Amino acid sequence: MVIIIGGGFGGLQAAKFLGKYPETFDVVVFDRRNYHLFQPLLYQVATAGLSPADIATPIRAALSQYKNISVRMEEIKKIDAQNKTVSSDQALFKYDYLIAACGAGHSYFGKDHWEEFAPGLKTLEMATEIRRRILCAFEAAEKEALEENQQKYLNFIVVGGGPTGVEMAGAIAEISRQTMNRDFRRLNPEKTRIFLVEAGARILNSFHPSLSQSAETDLKSLGVEVLTNTLVTDINAEGAKLKNQNEEKFVVAQTIVWAAGVKPSPLNATFGTSLDKGGRLIVNQDLSVAHFSHTFAVGDQVHFELSPQKVLPGLAPIAIQQGRRAAENILRLQQGKKTKNFTYLDKGQMATIGRKLAVMEFHGFKARGLFAWLAWMFVHIYYLIGFKSRTLVMIQWAWSYMTFARGARLITKKDWHENS
Amino acid sequence: MVIIIGGGFGGLQAAKFLGKYPETFDVVVFDRRNYHLFQPLLYQVATAGLSPADIATPIRAALSQYKNISVRMEEIKKIDAQNKTVSSDQALFKYDYLIAACGAGHSYFGKDHWEEFAPGLKTLEMATEIRRRILCAFEAAEKEALEENQQKYLNFIVVGGGPTGVEMAGAIAEISRQTMNRDFRRLNPEKTRIFLVEAGARILNSFHPSLSQSAETDLKSLGVEVLTNTLVTDINAEGAKLKNQNEEKFVVAQTIVWAAGVKPSPLNATFGTSLDKGGRLIVNQDLSVAHFSHTFAVGDQVHFELSPQKVLPGLAPIAIQQGRRAAENILRLQQGKKTKNFTYLDKGQMATIGRKLAVMEFHGFKARGLFAWLAWMFVHIYYLIGFKSRTLVMIQWAWSYMTFARGARLITKKDWHENS
Numbered sequence: 001m002v003i004i005i006g007g008g009f010g011g012l013q014a015a016k017f018l019g020k021y022p023e024t025f026d027v028v029v030f031d032r033r034n035y036h037l038f039q040p041l042l043y044q045v046a047t048a049g050l051s052p053a054d055i056a057t058p059i060r061a062a063l064s065q066y067k068n069i070s071v072r073m074e075e076i077k078k079i080d081a082q083n084k085t086v087s088s089d090q091a092l093f094k095y096d097y098l099i100a101a102c103g104a105g106h107s108y109f110g111k112d113h114w115e116e117f118a119p120g121l122k123t124l125e126m127a128t129e130i131r132r133r134i135l136c137a138f139e140a141a142e143k144e145a146l147e148e149n150q151q152k153y154l155n156f157i158v159v160g161g162g163p164t165g166v167e168m169a170g171a172i173a174e175i176s177r178q179t180m181n182r183d184f185r186r187l188n189p190e191k192t193r194i195f196l197v198e199a200g201a202r203i204l205n206s207f208h209p210s211l212s213q214s215a216e217t218d219l220k221s222l223g224v225e226v227l228t229n230t231l232v233t234d235i236n237a238e239g240a241k242l243k244n245q246n247e248e249k250f251v252v253a254q255t256i257v258w259a260a261g262v263k264p265s266p267l268n269a270t271f272g273t274s275l276d277k278g279g280r281l282i283v284n285q286d287l288s289v290a291h292f293s294h295t296f297a298v299g300d301q302v303h304f305e306l307s308p309q310k311v312l313p314g315l316a317p318i319a320i321q322q323g324r325r326a327a328e329n330i331l332r333l334q335q336g337k338k339t340k341n342f343t344y345l346d347k348g349q350m351a352t353i354g355r356k357l358a359v360m361e362f363h364g365f366k367a368r369g370l371f372a373w374l375a376w377m378f379v380h381i382y383y384l385i386g387f388k389s390r391t392l393v394m395i396q397w398a399w400s401y402m403t404f405a406r407g408a409r410l411i412t413k414k415d416w417h418e419n420s
Numbered sequence: 421m422v423i424i425i426g427g428g429f430g431g432l433q434a435a436k437f438l439g440k441y442p443e444t445f446d447v448v449v450f451d452r453r454n455y456h457l458f459q460p461l462l463y464q465v466a467t468a469g470l471s472p473a474d475i476a477t478p479i480r481a482a483l484s485q486y487k488n489i490s491v492r493m494e495e496i497k498k499i500d501a502q503n504k505t506v507s508s509d510q511a512l513f514k515y516d517y518l519i520a521a522c523g524a525g526h527s528y529f530g531k532d533h534w535e536e537f538a539p540g541l542k543t544l545e546m547a548t549e550i551r552r553r554i555l556c557a558f559e560a561a562e563k564e565a566l567e568e569n570q571q572k573y574l575n576f577i578v579v580g581g582g583p584t585g586v587e588m589a590g591a592i593a594e595i596s597r598q599t600m601n602r603d604f605r606r607l608n609p610e611k612t613r614i615f616l617v618e619a620g621a622r623i624l625n626s627f628h629p630s631l632s633q634s635a636e637t638d639l640k641s642l643g644v645e646v647l648t649n650t651l652v653t654d655i656n657a658e659g660a661k662l663k664n665q666n667e668e669k670f671v672v673a674q675t676i677v678w679a680a681g682v683k684p685s686p687l688n689a690t691f692g693t694s695l696d697k698g699g700r701l702i703v704n705q706d707l708s709v710a711h712f713s714h715t716f717a718v719g720d721q722v723h724f725e726l727s728p729q730k731v732l733p734g735l736a737p738i739a740i741q742q743g744r745r746a747a748e749n750i751l752r753l754q755q756g757k758k759t760k761n762f763t764y765l766d767k768g769q770m771a772t773i774g775r776k777l778a779v780m781e782f783h784g785f786k787a788r789g790l791f792a793w794l795a796w797m798f799v800h801i802y803y804l805i806g807f808k809s810r811t812l813v814m815i816q817w818a819w820s821y822m823t824f825a826r827g828a829r830l831i832t833k834k835d836w837h838e839n840s
Contacts (some may be wrong), residue, residue, distance in 0.1 A: 034559060034831045051471040060603035070605040073559040073831070091565075139454060139493040145511075183480035185490040 002330060003086055003095040005076050005267070007031040007059035008039075009316045010299035011101035013323030017331075019066025024334055026068055028093070030086070032075035034058055037124065038384055040316055043164060045127040046257070047171035048135065052124045055384070076102075079270045081292040097294045097330045100267060100281075101323060104300035104314060107261030114235040118157075118256035121164055133255045134172060140254070142184050154192045155253035157240050159232050160260035161198030161205070163351035166215055168257050169196040170353040173222035194224045195251060197242060199231050199260075204351055204359065206313060211359040214368045218357040232260075262314060264301040271295075276303040276311075286339035287326045293339075296329065298322035306344055316383075317347040352376045422750060423506055423515040425496050425687070427451040427479035428459075429736045430719035431521035433743035437751075439486025444754055446488055448513070450506070452495035454478055457544065458804055460736055463584060465547040466677070467591035468555065472544045475804070496522075499690045501712040517714045517750045520687060520701075521743060524720035524734060527681030534655040538577075538676035541584055553675045554592060555831045560674070562604050574612045575673035577660050579652050580680035581618030581625070583771035586635055588677050589616040590773040593642035614644045615671060617662060619651050619680075624771055624779065626733060631779040634788045638777040652680075682734060684721040691715075696723040696731075706759035707746045713759075716749065718742035726764055736803075737767040772796045 002018055002025050004011045011029060018025045038055040045052055063069045074088045084095050106120035119126045119133075134156070141153035154176075158169045176192035196203065196219060202212040203219075203226060216226050227242065234241040239252040268281045273290040275281055280303035281289065287304070289295045299322060300314035312318050322342055329339040348362030350372065358372035367375065422438055422445050424431045431449060438445045458475040465472055483489045494508045504515050526540035539546045539553075554576070561573035574596075578589045596612035616623065616639060622632040623639075623646060636646050647662065654661040659672040688701040693710040695701055700723035701709060707724070709715045719739035724732045732738050742762055749759040768782030770792065778792035787795065 034555060051473040053471040058603065064603045067605075070562075071603075072563055073556075074563060090563075135454060136493075142490075143492055143494060143510075183478065183484045183491075185487075 001093075001095050002027045002097045002099070003093060004029045004099045004101060005031075005079075005086065006101035006103060006299070007033070007036045007062075007071070008101055008103050008299060008319065009036075010103075010319035010323035010326075011099065012036055012059070012062060013320045014099045014101065014298070014327040015063055015066070015069055017324055017327035019063065019069050021331065022066070022068035024331070027066075027070070029059060029063065029069060029071045030074055030076050030088075031059055031071070032073065034060070034073045036062055039122075041380060041384065042121055042124070042127050043167040043171060045124065046121055046130040046134070046168065047175060048131050049171070052128065056124060076267065079267055079295075081271055081289060081295040084294065095294075097333070098296065099323070099326045099330070100265075100289075100295070100297040100301065101299045101319070102265035102267050102301050104262045104264045106258060107263035108258070109261055111235070114258070117235045117237055118159060118240070118258040120258040121168070130255075130257055134175070137255045138176075138180055138184065138187065142186050150187070150191065151193075152239070152252040153254050154187070155239070155251060155255075156192070156194045157251060157253045157256045158194065158196045159240070159256065159258050161196055161200070161203030161226070161228065162259060163204065163349075165196055165198070165257075165259035166203055166219065166351050166353055168259060169194050169219060169224045170222055170357070173219070173224050174354050177223060192223070195242075195253075196224050196226050197230050197232055197240075198226070198228045201228055203228065206349060207351070207359060208361055208366055211361060211366055211368065215351065215353055215359050218353045218368075222354050222357075262300070268301055278303070285341040286329055287322055287342050288329070288339065294330075294333065296326040298326050304342065312344060315349070318344065321345060350376045350379065421513075421515050422447045422517045422519070423513060424449045424519045424521060425451075425499075425506065426521035426523060426719070427453070427456045427482075427491070428521055428523050428719060428739065430739035430743035430746075431519065432456050432479070432482060433740045434519045434521065434718070434747040435483055435486070435489055437744055437747035439483065439489050441751060442486070442488035444751070447486075447490070449479060449483065449489060449491045450494055450496050450508075451479055451491070452493065454480070454493045456482055459542075461800060461804070462541055462544070462547050463587040463591060465544065466541055466550040466554070466588065467595060468551050469591070472548065476544060496687065499687055499715075501691055501709060501715040504714065515714075517753070518716065519743070519746045519750070520685075520709075520715070520717040520721065521719045521739065522685035522687050522721050524682045524684045526678060527683035528678070529681055531655070534678070537655045537657055538579060538660070538678040540678040541588065550675075550677055552831050554595070557675045558596075558600055558604065558607065559831070562606050570607070570611065571613075572659070572672040573674050574607070575659070575671060575675075576612070576614045577671060577673045577676045578614065578616050579660070579676065579678050581616055581620070581623030581646070581648065582679060583624065583769075585616060585618070585677075585679035586623055586639065586771050586773055588679060589614050589644045590639060590642055590777065593639070593644050594774050597643060612643070615662075615673075616644050616646050617650050617652055617660075618646070618648045620648065622648055626769060627771070627779060628781055628786055631781060631786055631788060635771065635773055635779050638773045638788075642774050642777075682720070688721055698723070705761040706749055707742055707762050708749070708759065714750075714753065716746035718746050724762065732764060735769070738764065741765060770796045770799065 004015050015029050018027050035056040035058050041055045044050040060071045076086045076088055078087045086093050105122055108114045119129050137153040141150040144150045156172050158165045173194050177189050181189045204212045204215050219226055230242050230244045232240050233243045241250045264280045268275055281297050282303045283297050287296045289297050299319035304312045325342045332339055350360035352358040356370045356373050358376045359368045360372040360375055424435050427449055435449050438447050455476040456479050461475045464470040480491045496506045496508055498507045506513050525542055528534045539549050557573040561570040564570045576592050578585045593614050597609050601609045624632045624635050639646055650662050650664045652660050653663045661670045684700045688695055701717050702723045703717050707716045709717050720734035745762045752759055770780035772778040776790045776793050778796045779788045780792040780795055
């Protein structure tokens with residue numbers, strides 16, 4: 001019995017590999033969700049460009065062709081690698097091989113009470129909550145009788161200048177400048193202010209500095225105020241306190257989005273082996289965990305050293321490649337062979353800022369603007385189809401995205417009861 | 421100033437009419453939601469066939485071309501037709517003309533505590549809650565270690581044999597028989613039982629008896645157990661008690677859907693004029709309310725007597741026609757003309773049961789089976805495009821529907837917080 005925990009990029013890839021050996025393996029995939037999420041496009045849900053179902057597919061459906069795989073919607077709470085068991089609140093399961101692909105959540109750096117005022121962007125529920133907040137802010141501004149009171153609704157703060165933060169800030173700017181412009185009567189889109197707050201010296205710091213600069217210029221052209229070297233020192237219901245070397249000031253804002261720290265799955269702690277200071281599980285070169293040769297871990301939850309000082313970041317292509325290698329190593333062990341070390345095939349990186357605005361780099365090649373944006377579109381559509389296998393969704397999505405139609409501008413409530 | 425309360429079929433139609441007279445009218449549309457909902461397809465959201473955004477469009481977007489119309493997302497709590505004002509919790513608004521198009525919610529016939537166990541199908545939130553329950557039931561059954569304990573998850577009860585109930589029961593049957601069949605390993609689709617409970621002598625009682633019979637036969641062919649002359653006498657967390665002339669028995673079921681009683685908007689009570697025994701506002705032949713010649717009401721919330729004994733039901737085509745007539749009458753009053761009575765252009769009625777299964781009637785013409793289903797598809801797609809103006813959504817939808825791909829099978833949580 002092979003157990004895979006998590007139906008994200010890493011887990012799904014591993015399952016598909018093992019699904020090809022029905023004679024050799026029985027596989028169970030555990031996930032507390034019933035769907036695989038195409039996280040790179042989650043910001044599109046948060047900004048009303050796509051519907052949740054456009055970027056999610058049931059794990060069962062993705063794996064239904066493999067008759068040796070079953071899927072359980074159940075949260076694993078503990079891993080006991082010594083005794084080769086995993087357990088949920090209801091039951092304990094024995095495994096011969098394990099692949100932990102549990103991903104990561106958000107870290108508020110010890111300030112967990114900020115979450116209420118600044119939701120992160122890790123799940124569909126969070127994305128629809130952010131969407132609700134953004135859309136409600138415009139509605140509230142439109143209703144506000146006094147123009148001077150509108151500003152708190154028209155200020156948006158995005159914390160974190162990585163790809164997600166850049167994409168969010170750019171998308172909010174586009175909504176306010178274009179989509180919303182024609183639908184509201186009392187809003188002056190010029191009054192919308194979007195602050196992208198980054199603690200480091202530049203945004204997109206995993207990219208070449210010239211691309212960080214290019215992204216910053218593009219964001220500014222969309223009206224985003226990029227605040228680098230700026231720390232968030234407090235967040236409450238009224239806004240956020242921002243501090244740079246010169247001053248500390250409070251910015252009023254109803255809508256704050258958290259795109260900063262990442263916190264690996266709490267399951268890491270149950271291994272009883274070494275974690276890095278970010279809480280990621282340190283894995284061996286073949287992706288096995290410590291001295292447990294039958295237990296593997298992949299993706300955002302792990303710390304994999306490509307070379308001394310070079311730790312792989314949490315990116316979908318890396319999770320996919322690791323998932324495949326872990327599954328392959330399980331097959332090798334089963335065949336009595338030695339495991340193979342993980343080698344990373346660099347797929348480059350890209351981030352989109354807005355329509356016709358993106359940056360990308362690939363093995364030293366750098367691009368920006370329309371070309372990078374088209375490449376971004378192509379790559380995301382390609383992978384999205386790969387996992388949804390629904391060409392029409394792809395067409396619809398590309399079309400909506402290109403025409404700026406934000407088709408999913410729904411403010412849904414948290415509670416379904418009639419009079420809530 | 422013309423105030424329209426409600427952005428449903430009636431209100432939107434009225435607004436579009438008045439939007440053509442920017443010189444004459446300033447219009448404000450109030451709605452507590454930011455979107456117009458295509459309610460006839462809500463059951464498709466509840467059964468994971470469509471996404472919420474596929475059947476909803478922002479009211480602002482639908483009306484953005486009319487510069488004399490503004491939209492406020494705000495719930496009106498009181499209408500004072502005597503003084504020509506409406507008020508929300510925050511403010512009071514004066515009107516010259518009013519169109520109340522507030523719709524209806526669900527009635528549990530005094531048993532409001534049943535709602536928790538048997539959500540109705542009136543809002544997107546309710547539809548996604550029902551979807552969550554249906555999908556979770558299959559997940560729970562798959563996980564259940566003891567086969568004899570699976571049954572409560574595989575029993576589904578739909579209360580109410582009108583079009584919505586019939587559509588829900590048929591769609592659940594199709595999910596269990598077809599879509600789910602290939603994705604689960606431990607479920608025997610034959611064990612799924614769907615009970616459609618109707619208090620009257622036949623389902624679809626607004627249709628010709630031969631079509632009721634046809635629909636019942638079709639439902640049975642899909643595996644639905646149609647229980648006519650059967651009352652629901654209790655609903656709790658374990659299931660529902662059903663009573664017919666012979667016996668009263670308790671059916672265990674985790675998933676119960678309410679598609680029975682309708683309760684018009686509570687705003688009806690604030691007019692201080694006559695309501696019928698169902699709580700609907702009795703309107704004059706020109707759709708004005710009592711002796712308030714500048715105050716109109718349309719759609720599901722009103723009681724309109726086509727002729728003595730013949731009261732119009734709550735259907736989208738009727739709300740649309742009434743909305744238009746009420747708006748026209750406002751224009752006539754403004755021009756110093758007499759109002760015109762409402763005359764109903766019968767658009768017939770239709771209900772779908774499943775793939776290639778539907779019933780329809782139109783001025784005495786009756787159809788069933790493939791022809792009726794194609795007609796149903798055509799009519800719904802036609803109206804959906806009319807209001808979404810997005811051809812690609814239409815193609816996607818028709819395609820998904822025809823291929824049985826249920827693309828929106830997401831179990832989302834009620835709470836967005838990470839560790840909820």
